[in-house]
Amino acid sequence: MSGNSFDMDLEDIAWCPGCGNFAILQALKQALADAGLAPREVVLVSGIGQAAKLPHYLAANFFNGLHGRALPVATAIRAVHPGLTVIAESGDGDMYGEGGNHFLHAVRRNPNITNIVHNNMVYGLTKGQASPTSGRGFETPVQVHGVVNNPLNPLTLALALNASFVARAFAGDIPETAAIIRKAIQHKGYALVDIFQPCVTFNRVNTFRWFKEKTYYLDDGHDVKNRDLALRRAAEEDRLPLGVFYAAESRSAFAESTGVFEGDAPPLFRRPFDVARLQALIESYRGKPFADP
Amino acid sequence: MSGNSFDMDLEDIAWCPGCGNFAILQALKQALADAGLAPREVVLVSGIGQAAKLPHYLAANFFNGLHGRALPVATAIRAVHPGLTVIAESGDGDMYGEGGNHFLHAVRRNPNITNIVHNNMVYGLTKGQASPTSGRGFETPVQVHGVVNNPLNPLTLALALNASFVARAFAGDIPETAAIIRKAIQHKGYALVDIFQPCVTFNRVNTFRWFKEKTYYLDDGHDVKNRDLALRRAAEEDRLPLGVFYAAESRSAFAESTGVFEGDAPPLFRRPFDVARLQALIESYRGKPFADP
Amino acid sequence: MIDSPHGKGKGLALVLAGEAGQGVQVVEALLSEAFRGLGYYVFSGQEFMSRIRGGSNSTLIRVSPRPVRAWSDRTDLCILFDNKAITRLQQRLQPETFVLGDNLQAPEGSRFIDIPLAEMAQEAGGSLYVNTIAAGVLWGIYNGREETLADVIRRFFSGKKPATIDGNLAAAGIGLKLGRKLSHSGKVSLALPPPGDNRGNLHLNGTEAVSLGAIAGGCNFVSAYPMSPSTGVLTFLARHGRDFGIIVEQAEDEISAANMVLGAWYGGARGMTTTSGGGFDLMTEAVSLSGMTETPMVVHLAQRPGPATGLPTRTEQGDFNLALYGGHGEYPRVLLAPGNLEQAYALTAESFRLADAFQVPVILLTDQYLLDSHYDVVDLPLPRAIPPLAVVETSRQYARYALNESGISPRGVPGWGEGLVGADSDEHDAKGHITEDLDLRVRMVDKRLRKLVLLAEKAFSAEWIGPEQASNVLVCWGSTLEIAREAVAGLAREDVAVLHFRQVFPLPEGARERLQKAECRILLEGNATGQFGAFLGQRWGIDWHHRLLKYNGLMFSVEEVRAGLDKALPERVRK
Amino acid sequence: MIDSPHGKGKGLALVLAGEAGQGVQVVEALLSEAFRGLGYYVFSGQEFMSRIRGGSNSTLIRVSPRPVRAWSDRTDLCILFDNKAITRLQQRLQPETFVLGDNLQAPEGSRFIDIPLAEMAQEAGGSLYVNTIAAGVLWGIYNGREETLADVIRRFFSGKKPATIDGNLAAAGIGLKLGRKLSHSGKVSLALPPPGDNRGNLHLNGTEAVSLGAIAGGCNFVSAYPMSPSTGVLTFLARHGRDFGIIVEQAEDEISAANMVLGAWYGGARGMTTTSGGGFDLMTEAVSLSGMTETPMVVHLAQRPGPATGLPTRTEQGDFNLALYGGHGEYPRVLLAPGNLEQAYALTAESFRLADAFQVPVILLTDQYLLDSHYDVVDLPLPRAIPPLAVVETSRQYARYALNESGISPRGVPGWGEGLVGADSDEHDAKGHITEDLDLRVRMVDKRLRKLVLLAEKAFSAEWIGPEQASNVLVCWGSTLEIAREAVAGLAREDVAVLHFRQVFPLPEGARERLQKAECRILLEGNATGQFGAFLGQRWGIDWHHRLLKYNGLMFSVEEVRAGLDKALPERVRK
Ligand SMILES: Cc1ncc(C[n+]2csc(CCOP(=O)(O)OP(=O)(O)O)c2C)c(N)n1
Numbered sequence A, B: 001m002s003g004n005s006f007d008m009d010l011e012d013i014a015w016c017p018g019c020g021n022f023a024i025l026q027a028l029k030q031a032l033a034d035a036g037l038a039p040r041e042v043v044l045v046s047g048i049g050q051a052a053k054l055p056h057y058l059a060a061n062f063f064n065g066l067h068g069r070a071l072p073v074a075t076a077i078r079a080v081h082p083g084l085t086v087i088a089e090s091g092d093g094d095m096y097g098e099g100g101n102h103f104l105h106a107v108r109r110n111p112n113i114t115n116i117v118h119n120n121m122v123y124g125l126t127k128g129q130a131s132p133t134s135g136r137g138f139e140t141p142v143q144v145h146g147v148v149n150n151p152l153n154p155l156t157l158a159l160a161l162n163a164s165f166v167a168r169a170f171a172g173d174i175p176e177t178a179a180i181i182r183k184a185i186q187h188k189g190y191a192l193v194d195i196f197q198p199c200v201t202f203n204r205v206n207t208f209r210w211f212k213e214k215t216y217y218l219d220d221g222h223d224v225k226n227r228d229l230a231l232r233r234a235a236e237e238d239r240l241p242l243g244v245f246y247a248a249e250s251r252s253a254f255a256e257s258t259g260v261f262e263g264d265a266p267p268l269f270r271r272p273f274d275v276a277r278l279q280a281l282i283e284s285y286r287g288k289p290f291a292d293p
Numbered sequence C, D: 001m002i003d004s005p006h007g008k009g010k011g012l013a014l015v016l017a018g019e020a021g022q023g024v025q026v027v028e029a030l031l032s033e034a035f036r037g038l039g040y041y042v043f044s045g046q047e048f049m050s051r052i053r054g055g056s057n058s059t060l061i062r063v064s065p066r067p068v069r070a071w072s073d074r075t076d077l078c079i080l081f082d083n084k085a086i087t088r089l090q091q092r093l094q095p096e097t098f099v100l101g102d103n104l105q106a107p108e109g110s111r112f113i114d115i116p117l118a119e120m121a122q123e124a125g126g127s128l129y130v131n132t133i134a135a136g137v138l139w140g141i142y143n144g145r146e147e148t149l150a151d152v153i154r155r156f157f158s159g160k161k162p163a164t165i166d167g168n169l170a171a172a173g174i175g176l177k178l179g180r181k182l183s184h185s186g187k188v189s190l191a192l193p194p195p196g197d198n199r200g201n202l203h204l205n206g207t208e209a210v211s212l213g214a215i216a217g218g219c220n221f222v223s224a225y226p227m228s229p230s231t232g233v234l235t236f237l238a239r240h241g242r243d244f245g246i247i248v249e250q251a252e253d254e255i256s257a258a259n260m261v262l263g264a265w266y267g268g269a270r271g272m273t274t275t276s277g278g279g280f281d282l283m284t285e286a287v288s289l290s291g292m293t294e295t296p297m298v299v300h301l302a303q304r305p306g307p308a309t310g311l312p313t314r315t316e317q318g319d320f321n322l323a324l325y326g327g328h329g330e331y332p333r334v335l336l337a338p339g340n341l342e343q344a345y346a347l348t349a350e351s352f353r354l355a356d357a358f359q360v361p362v363i364l365l366t367d368q369y370l371l372d373s374h375y376d377v378v379d380l381p382l383p384r385a386i387p388p389l390a391v392v393e394t395s396r397q398y399a400r401y402a403l404n405e406s407g408i409s410p411r412g413v414p415g416w417g418e419g420l421v422g423a424d425s426d427e428h429d430a431k432g433h434i435t436e437d438l439d440l441r442v443r444m445v446d447k448r449l450r451k452l453v454l455l456a457e458k459a460f461s462a463e464w465i466g467p468e469q470a471s472n473v474l475v476c477w478g479s480t481l482e483i484a485r486e487a488v489a490g491l492a493r494e495d496v497a498v499l500h501f502r503q504v505f506p507l508p509e510g511a512r513e514r515l516q517k518a519e520c521r522i523l524l525e526g527n528a529t530g531q532f533g534a535f536l537g538q539r540w541g542i543d544w545h546h547r548l549l550k551y552n553g554l555m556f557s558v559e560e561v562r563a564g565l566d567k568a569l570p571e572r573v574r575k
């Protein structure tokens, strides 16, 4: 990792010692470097939460916006500037809770972005309430008698929505996580990487050890083109598979479908403006007088 | 239908002649009557749209709220007043578009309500834009080159979220639709009934005829307890099955899990207040002086 | 200067009333085109219910040899497609109004005149011809040439099947014959002076003016969620999107739309969203984010009566406070409120320039009345070219929020230059990284708010219409401009002026003193509480002698304003 | 009347500073309890960063024989758990402040004193004992009895493992020994007069006061989405939910939370949500719906510095405008802004009564400062009983929005009575059905707005603190009350009063004339633009001679306000 161009000179990182976020940060830097990208080509878009602070610790462009709203911002950036590699990154509460509607519709829209979710199954920054992925029975200061809702399975959800790339990683394994993220970045279209991330402060149930014991990798022979299979594997609950569950053939992604970027059209901010066309359009509102009233 | 206690004296209904909503209105009245309910026991909660006007045409309590927000309102009403039968009802744009996040989380929360969606695959009231369920290629004044997003399949989505009751109906068949709605009402927990509803004005693709030809009923032997099967059937695209896809065993529903309604506890507005308990809590903030400082 | 065409034979006011789906807009389009083709000026405006079919809607068409651009309650002739309409129109029918309808069972000699619309439609081939028949009837009463109307019909239906064109031509002919008969028999007579010079002017509505303005402002990204009355701008830009390289996306909700707009500007586009009050509520957090990240943003806020869903297809000026104060925390913003179509075009274009130059949210306040009203405009000036986006190529040391005197730090675009571009929702340092340095916090707040100073200096002036020394001033903002202008012009008093604000925040200081000195200040606002008046009063230390407020969902009419002024104004020198 | 304990040996101000996770709150709790047990009054308040571990936070503890309830910049002794803290505390250290820390490398004889915290912690069994050791050191310097501190520790850790209790007792002993030594050696000396009469009073913070108030108001439904600094109210009510029959639900977002609250009231509950500025933005559409449907609603809006995410764990009074104007359209609402813990409790309870009685949204404005500050309160009066919900048993003819003089139509609950209860977001008729009757629209708008008349009559009065005839008035609202009170009391001038608003909309009219007559009006607000001042100025036609504004994320201190007053006030008679 030394000498990674995404490294930053940092005095202080606002995460707890031992937090799984450090590993995700490292894996992401690795993945970006492995994908051959330079910091100025990359934009990290995040919401609010502990996970969402990541862009402050990695040398790249960034838009650290509102809680839950990374996906629309990321979608638009990529749409207007296809030369950029855009990564929308946040916590489970942010992406699946507050941002749930954008998650649904970003999957449908299929923009060419990577969506990384630090899934610690808890709201970290606000001090330990249940998140949509918290398990039943998980006790918190709000869910005092334990969580009663069905936990949301992001993978089956994304697959049910016909997502084009669906993967799960575990922060405890940096090299594999980096490899999965790299594949997601290189995939054309929307790519979800849900990353199990131990929160050492607020989640005493889903610990490093718990994840270590619960997870295993899909084997090499797993057919990533088989959506039904992906759905079945993603629905497993006893033990939780890791890896790329599904990767569709390239589908035309959002920016392409806008019809605004044909050939090697420049990004929008470098385009000349066609005054004549506007003139013609305005002229079409002129009255056409009659020859002889 | 004559003499149904949910009938209303109406001068005028704001729907287009021939709209599928009339059939849904009739089926719903039928279902409520068949379920043995009286108007004062029923609350219809809707958002905004053509579908969402339905509560104005049926004699019952109603809360016609904001676009996309019927589910939280309905969930809360049922939670504080378990004696009521609560039906959240709106269009596809309302429930799956603007209200998508509430849909996700209402399913997870599993309140004892029925969620009826008039799925006409278009935004009716705002004059014909694509809805989340519009098919690819559907042309509208906004989607001028046709819809490019993946249509959202509400059934697979709900099933992926572990919904406890999932059904689909077609407005063209009032008796069956009524029967399906009745089952949903009688189911304990969250029940989704997505109803194919032809919009004769803005949807020239998914017409009565189109639905008629595309749909068929699940056969009587269909095992409504088998979620995997339900998922597979719900994912069918060539022809679209109708009926109850899935109906889980009773699970404790949201209002029960609050712990506030044990036994025959009265609705909240009729409860006495326990001043002594508050007093004790306040007293716990008093200082305990030391015997001998 | 525009004057009232009414009552003095100067013009004609036609009202078409019917159910949604009966094609009243076709009549509006045909007659507008026909009269304009002769050189008349035409204003048309609509009021309609929130439904797709049925109900009771109406369209006003004013025809005049001189420019006409305001809503009026005066009706010379009204044609009913559906008799229910009559109860709703009551207040707009004068004793001298001719009312034409099918089976009105009008007493002999009255101004209520039965015409066999349904029967004629059957003759023409079906009920859907009723609109073209009505156009024919009106054209016949006016004694227009058949060929003129036929030309218009051919143009209007061009591209349709020949049978459709022929059917409509025949329908028009049937109507025309009846119209001529009514006119010749003396049963209906309309006086219209010879045409004016409205040749080759543009004819459009507010939706079109805003949309064209957006294009002229360089808009190349639109994301919105449909909501009346703002949706027209979305569909206009969608229709022309590919031609102009505009990315148009229907968002899943308004929150997404607003955040997409921020992403678009950040990525180097000029983004806009269009919505109404309830949708704007949902966008306010993103507006606040625009303020904090200093990411430009243009929001078209098309007002309609609230609260909540209110009257979704009607008009109001009820969201001034919301636009000014929505979104938590403190940061600069700009509120523009065009008074007419020229301003709608120009200010929409300017919104993009201002947002770009000052890195602030710009909110453009229109309303259903302005958006749905058509009239004639001499020209919409073309920008020479769209100025390049106000962004810099970044250097390795680039710091997005570098502190400086103006408060406007050079904005970079990711990928252009060697630098990295950060944007942060938290309080941040110069590079956009989270800070808890509380002194820096203060400097950053001050930096952001400092932009208001420059913005106020550059504010679009309020227009003073009337004598410099007028001691009575009618103050208005946004879409009431032309109504106020016509109303005051009709008073023929030299001591009354109109003061119209097209920028409502920050306030343009120009007219302050004159307004303070006025003896009688009258506020005109389309809401129940006089929101802008209260704000202006507080800022300029003035109070109101009278307030003309309206909030029933309809726009003020020229006559209402005039009546209000008659009551409010001190008796004085008449011209 | 409270006076300043500082500088005159009247009290003690301790500051504890360290990283998040070092347990500063434990020291706060132990010392507060110990001093209170002796009869002292204790104020404690916190300022902290938005992070879970690390960073640099501090807690102020003021101990006094007389009531003390305001933030101060004065520090008698400061103990550093982490040396980074010192740079952040600079402005709060006076020349006479003792600073204790580990390895400060303090020059001999200075007031910077090295104490071996880490070493002592090792001795006690690990670094997590550092907090209890610090408590011991401070108690030792004060020369408190060991047994008193031991008692407090036993209570605080009761329920924990015996080893934990013993470990902490030992740690306290180690600290105490050092503290005694420092004191006896004369290196550190703290003067504290004999204890006061603070026996058996309540000690709590704003979060607890608001939460208890909610229970006292009959709250039985809470739905919220976590957001600092509002989350404490949610967790408090969750903790006690089952005991009080309160349904507590964490919503998926603020939009859901707010709409659930409306559903709850509609269904017969008393619902509340709790949020901060950004979350409130998202709720504004539902607030507008509350206004339109006349469904009661209580929103606790806990302010923090914006815009956007801003400084999430800090304090500001920046959302007055948002609370007043957020949500589109026009409808009545009530804004309450408690000034101290008694008011936080009482006004939260009143929120439910007002919402219920007037069928309007009630917004309770607090902030991080108020919520996180602890002090002593003589009592929180118990309601005799919660009045029954203001609903009627409906008859068959029941019409939810029946028009009447007050504007308040009897509210029904579905299922109770023979009638049907309708609620509608559109403009509606008496039964709640959609209407496009535009005259009815006007009557409905008027009906809703009419409620403001009664609401204004019932407004909670502003408190005038000081001589009736004072010609100089310091005007404030919300959480600055006690700070203003102490600052002005310390001036010892007879020509200065404080005017504090606990209801900020509709305005209580009581003090209007006195304020208008004042010669010097000084505004005190925790924001950058003086929002409430501008509003009050407009409504009461007054201007401000001076404005004391602060927006760096910290609350005003007594000393700052006093310094501001010193500059602002005309030279005059001193007592
Ligand atoms: C609109 C809004 N609502 C609530 C919050 C408060 N908030 C900040 S982070 C957060 C949740 C964090 O959880 P998650 O997204 O899982 O991130 P983590 O801290 O666990 O990494 C919440 C609720 C906010 N900033 N904005």
Ligand SMILES: Cc1ncc(C[n+]2csc(CCOP(=O)(O)OP(=O)(O)O)c2C)c(N)n1
Pocket: B048, B049, B050, B051, B052, B066, B067, B090, B091, B092, B093, B094, B095, B098, B118, B120, B122, B123, B124, B125, B126, B131, C225, C226, C227, C228, C254, C278, C279, C309
């Ligand atoms: C916050 C908000 N955004 C947008 C709208 C405008 N709007 C009203 S109905 C509707 C969509 C209607 O579509 P659907 O829910 O499918 O109902 P349908 O009319 O097709 O029955 C929209 C976008 C609104 N009322 N509120």
Ligand code: SF4
Pocket: A014, A015, A016, A018, A019, A020, A021, A050, A051, A120, A124, A125, A198, A199, A200, A201, A202, D052
């Ligand atoms: S609170 Fe949890 S998620 Fe946040 S930094 Fe600490 S360990 Fe990580």
Ligand code: SF4
Pocket: B014, B015, B016, B018, B019, B020, B021, B050, B051, B120, B124, B125, B198, B199, B200, B201, B202, C052
């Ligand atoms: S627009 Fe479509 S959905 Fe609406 S009433 Fe007409 S046919 Fe029905």
Ligand SMILES: [Mg+2]
Pocket: A049, A091, A092, A093, A118, A119, A120, A121, A122, A123, A124, A131
């Ligand atoms: Mg999390």
Ligand SMILES: [Mg+2]
Pocket: B049, B091, B092, B093, B118, B119, B120, B121, B122, B123, B124, B131
């Ligand atoms: Mg629909």
